Amino acid sequence: MAVPPVVSLRGATARLGARTVLRGIDLTVGRGEVVALLGANGSGKSTAVRAVVGQVELEEGSLELFGTPLRRFRDWARIGYVPQRTTAASGVPATVREVVASGRLARTGLRPRRRADRAAVDRALELVGMDHRAGDSVNALSGGQHQRVLIARALASEPELLIMDEPMAGVDLAGQEVLADILRAQVASGATVLLVLHELGPLEPLIDRAAVLRDGCVVYDGPPPEAVGQHALPGHDHVHPHAGPAAEPIRTGLLT
Numbered sequence: 001m002a003v004p005p006v007v008s009l010r011g012a013t014a015r016l017g018a019r020t021v022l023r024g025i026d027l028t029v030g031r032g033e034v035v036a037l038l039g040a041n042g043s044g045k046s047t048a049v050r051a052v053v054g055q056v057e058l059e060e061g062s063l064e065l066f067g068t069p070l071r072r073f074r075d076w077a078r079i080g081y082v083p084q085r086t087t088a089a090s091g092v093p094a095t096v097r098e099v100v101a102s103g104r105l106a107r108t109g110l111r112p113r114r115r116a117d118r119a120a121v122d123r124a125l126e127l128v129g130m131d132h133r134a135g136d137s138v139n140a141l142s143g144g145q146h147q148r149v150l151i152a153r154a155l156a157s158e159p160e161l162l163i164m165d166e167p168m169a170g171v172d173l174a175g176q177e178v179l180a181d182i183l184r185a186q187v188a189s190g191a192t193v194l195l196v197l198h199e200l201g202p203l204e205p206l207i208d209r210a211a212v213l214r215d216g217c218v219v220y221d222g223p224p225p226e227a228v229g230q231h232a233l234p235g236h237d238h239v240h241p242h243a244g245p246a247a248e249p250i251r252t253g254l255l256t
Contacts, residue, residue, distance in 0.1 A: 004067030005030050006161050006192045011061035014051055021047040023216035034193040034206050039213035045196045046084055046165050053081050077107035080154030084165035096149055097134040100124055103153035124152040144175045165196045176202045
């Protein structure tokens with residue numbers, strides 16, 4: 001029996017207010033894949049991943065997670081989500097450990113934390129290099145450190161699918177390398193990853209597939225374009241040499 005995709009969006013249409021943001025997109029993410037969503041600001045990338053985690057309602061189309069329609073899906077502990085451009089506590093007094101531990105709630109509910117829960121939080125903190133700041137207030141952290149805490153919070157539930165929306169935004173090169181190491185470890189452990197990216201950067205070697213969105217439509221879905229970040233000039237068309245004759249051209253000027 002075939003294993004269903006981890007994510008399957010079919011004919012997905014969504015609106016934000018009066019504006020149609022997704023226009024019938026199809027997107028699948030198979031088990032163990034690392035898929036990047038690329039495109040200009042306003043192309044629908046963030047809306048697509050917010051639809052996947054149930055934050056944006058589809059007007060038309062369907063969504064299945066691990067082979068289960070969204071309306072029947074309840075196992076949210078299988079999904080870790082790092083949202084775009086936010087802080088770890090939004091001004092609420094909390095320690096780094098408390099914020100990361102909150103990511104465990106999808107798995108534990110309100111029952112008392114057990115040894116396995118504490119160990120999962122410790123592993124997540126160590127993986128992002130924030131174990132030495134576990135007792136510190138998140139309000140004392142830099143922007144890059146906030147990002148690491150949010151990633152650790154997502155990892156604390158030991159997700160099978162990790163979704164990250166613009167994880168590179170505002171992160172310096174050293175931080176990007178740390179993120180690449182974190183994702184490399186997740187991929188090695190068998191996790192599936194869906195990323196919204198402005199450019200591939202240090203993550204490029206990890207990406208199996210790229211889907212390029214423009215005006216709420218998928219205009220390319222295939223091997224990651226090697227020219228992204230190198231020849232991203234307005235009006236420059238690029239077809240990946242291994243994408244086959246049916247692949248659509250990528251207008252890489254859309255990605256910058």
